[in-house]
Amino acid sequence: MECEERTDKIFTLRSPRFSEGCLLMKYALKRAAAGLATMLIVSFLTFAAFDLISGDAATAMLGTSATPERLAALRAELGLDRPLPVRYGEWLLGFFTGDLGSSTSYKQPVWDLIASKTGLTLCLSLVSFVLIAAVSIPLGVFTAGRRRFEGARTALNQLGMAVPPFFTGILLSWVFGVGLKWFTPGQFPDAGRDFAGAAVYLLFAAAALSIPRIAMTARMLRSTVQEELGKDYVRTAISRGNDRGQVLRRHVLKNALPPVVTFLAQTMAEIVAGSIVVEQVFVIPGLGQMLVTSISNRDYPVVQAIVVILAFWVVLAGTAADLINQRIDPRLRLGGAA
Amino acid sequence: MSEELVLSLRHVYSGYSDGAGLFGKRQRQEVLHDVSFDVRHGEILGLVGESGTGKSTLARTILGMVRPDRGEVVHYTKRPQMIFQDPYSSLNPFYSVEWTLEEPLRVYGKYGRAERKRRVREMLERVELTEDYLKAKPSELSGGQRQRVSIAAALIRRPKFLIADEPVSALDVTIQAQILDLLRALRRELDLSYLFISHDLNVVYQLCDRVLVMKRGRIVEQGTVDEIFDHPKEDYTKQLLLAAE
Numbered sequence: 001m002e003c004e005e006r007t008d009k010i011f012t013l014r015s016p017r018f019s020e021g022c023l024l025m026k027y028a029l030k031r032a033a034a035g036l037a038t039m040l041i042v043s044f045l046t047f048a049a050f051d052l053i054s055g056d057a058a059t060a061m062l063g064t065s066a067t068p069e070r071l072a073a074l075r076a077e078l079g080l081d082r083p084l085p086v087r088y089g090e091w092l093l094g095f096f097t098g099d100l101g102s103s104t105s106y107k108q109p110v111w112d113l114i115a116s117k118t119g120l121t122l123c124l125s126l127v128s129f130v131l132i133a134a135v136s137i138p139l140g141v142f143t144a145g146r147r148r149f150e151g152a153r154t155a156l157n158q159l160g161m162a163v164p165p166f167f168t169g170i171l172l173s174w175v176f177g178v179g180l181k182w183f184t185p186g187q188f189p190d191a192g193r194d195f196a197g198a199a200v201y202l203l204f205a206a207a208a209l210s211i212p213r214i215a216m217t218a219r220m221l222r223s224t225v226q227e228e229l230g231k232d233y234v235r236t237a238i239s240r241g242n243d244r245g246q247v248l249r250r251h252v253l254k255n256a257l258p259p260v261v262t263f264l265a266q267t268m269a270e271i272v273a274g275s276i277v278v279e280q281v282f283v284i285p286g287l288g289q290m291l292v293t294s295i296s297n298r299d300y301p302v303v304q305a306i307v308v309i310l311a312f313w314v315v316l317a318g319t320a321a322d323l324i325n326q327r328i329d330p331r332l333r334l335g336g337a338a
Numbered sequence: 339m340s341e342e343l344v345l346s347l348r349h350v351y352s353g354y355s356d357g358a359g360l361f362g363k364r365q366r367q368e369v370l371h372d373v374s375f376d377v378r379h380g381e382i383l384g385l386v387g388e389s390g391t392g393k394s395t396l397a398r399t400i401l402g403m404v405r406p407d408r409g410e411v412v413h414y415t416k417r418p419q420m421i422f423q424d425p426y427s428s429l430n431p432f433y434s435v436e437w438t439l440e441e442p443l444r445v446y447g448k449y450g451r452a453e454r455k456r457r458v459r460e461m462l463e464r465v466e467l468t469e470d471y472l473k474a475k476p477s478e479l480s481g482g483q484r485q486r487v488s489i490a491a492a493l494i495r496r497p498k499f500l501i502a503d504e505p506v507s508a509l510d511v512t513i514q515a516q517i518l519d520l521l522r523a524l525r526r527e528l529d530l531s532y533l534f535i536s537h538d539l540n541v542v543y544q545l546c547d548r549v550l551v552m553k554r555g556r557i558v559e560q561g562t563v564d565e566i567f568d569h570p571k572e573d574y575t576k577q578l579l580l581a582a583e
Contacts, residue, residue: 232427239401239420240442240491250441254432 031322035315042311043095043304047088050300056080057104060298078104091304101301105294110305114290118309121279121286125271125313128206128213132267136214137260140221141248145229160215165274169208169281176204186283205282209274213267220263224256258325265321269314342379343414344499344531345400349374350409352399366407369395371555373409377499382525382532384546384563386539386578392555393535397501400533415499415531419492423504425484429476435462435487436472442495461490464527465520482513489520493528503535518545539582543567551575 050056058074059066075081079090094101100110143153177185182200189197228234229252237251276288283289287306294302352370369392377383385393398404400411401420419442422428429438439458443449449457459469465486476484485505492500502521506514518541524530536542542549542563549566551559551574559572570576 233430236428241445
């Protein structure tokens with residue numbers, strides 16, 4: 001694809017519209033290709049890893065006491081006796097034609113099995129993400145440039161970062177579930193019948209998942225805002241009559257946010273990974289549980305599907321961060337002018 | 339030159355808080371000691387002294403960005419505006435020239451959109467930039483162009499008194515001369531008075547009518563340019579002059 005090069009005048013102005021559209025196409029294609037490549041690599045590595053670990057779907061189904069003849073027969077039936085590239089090729093073909101195969105342990109099409117669980121895990125991740133953004137951004141901005149209780153705040157921040165979500169999850173279940181009875185630990189309510197109950201349940205799980213990331217994001221934002229606050233343009237803005245709120249909103253945030261947005265996107269990927277653990281603690285029937293069960297069952301079609309969904313999610317988060325950053329900061333625009 | 343005043347300082351002591359311990363204990367750093375002087379209508383008053391003597395603290399105190407500990411700062415005009423030293427860092431890199439110029443009007447909120455645009459164009463012309471620059475970002479401008487934008491932003495609310503803190507010291511000599519010419523022309527056209535802070539005595543000699551000499555937070559000598567440059571009384575002033583030759 002040819003993009004027209006603009007000629008520089010005495011000084012450079014931003015790219016004219018026509019070339020921006022052209023660049024956008026190029027960018028979208030590049031992004032999509034990179035995303036697809038990531039997902040392919042991840043899916044292949046998962047596939048290969050399954051070949052390396054001991055045991056397969058046949059041993060998982062028949063148990064350790066099964067005779068070699070029966071195992072061989074089942075392997076032939078499931079197609080596990082063929083070489084790895086053939087099996088991967090078959091899976092890939094199915095994936096591109098919209099067929100994720102069927103689960104070896106549940107004897108059900110994979111998509112039917114994981115569709116509702118995907119929704120639940122996405123819900124948990126989104127609630128966590130919103131929680132992280134909604135708490136850490138105001139916290140980071142508010143504490144920037146304020147030195148009161150600095151020691152106590154740093155200690156709290158470190159504690160928040162250090163305590164792992166599974167422990168926070170157990171603590172929250174004990175205090176709010178067992179103690180205050182706001183929810184019943186281990187019994188995730190059916191969202192169709194008890195929406196409020198399900199929401200409260202998810203909120204606590206999300207809180208356990210979010211706390212370390214809230215601490216990290218708030219600290220990062222605080223330091224970037226603080227750095228911006230020390231810059232000369234802030235002094236200019238104050239001399240022009242801006243108050244603290246105006247300085248932060250109009251001047252500092254737009255310069256301080258881009259790195260934080262990138263960080264939040266990485267966080268999005270970590271949340272999805274972290275949700276696997278938290279789902280175990282809170283007994284939420286999401287993808288995480290399904291993944292753990294399917295790995296021990298050597299149910300590779302299900303694992304493959306889940307891994308690809310997670311990879312897709314990570315790629316999506318990265319792209320979203322890029323696009324948001326370009327909206328916030330024109331200096332990061334396509335083509336990287338100036 | 340009339341005797342009408344735009345600013346007077348009487349026995350001003352000022353400083354800043356610094357250093358925070360674990361729970362934010364602060365120490366007060368005295369910078370200005372008993373500073374008194376007047377800025378007369380229409381004059382360019384130079385303020386010279388080595389770096390670290392409190393020239394910038396004085397500017398901030400006048401602007402109200404630092405509260406004086408003691409003494410009086412009396413303004414006879416509306417809020418003065420300020421031009422800063424480093425044109426590379428004193429403009430927000432995120433915004434276009436147009437936004438930067440409109441901002442002081444937006445902060446006070448009483449100017450309509452059309453009025454803002456009109457003033458921005460008028461001011462851009464005054465600082466000898468064309469409308470092509472409206473959409474440019476600071477990173478796309480040269481140092482001299484940026485300083486012109488800073489001057490325009492300082493003047494957009496039509497103040498009568500301007501504080502310039504080393505406005506040309508970061509620029510090339512030829513650009514310096516252009517900016518000094520511009521400041522002179524603007525004083526004439528817009529009936530301005532300046533407090534011109536500089537450590538460069540040559541620049542002060544070219545531009546100013548009167549000079550304040552500052553040493554460690556005190557005004558040690560003041561007078562007309564001729565008095566200070568030809569018949570300095572204080573040893574410190576003599577040293578400064580000697581160093582500048």
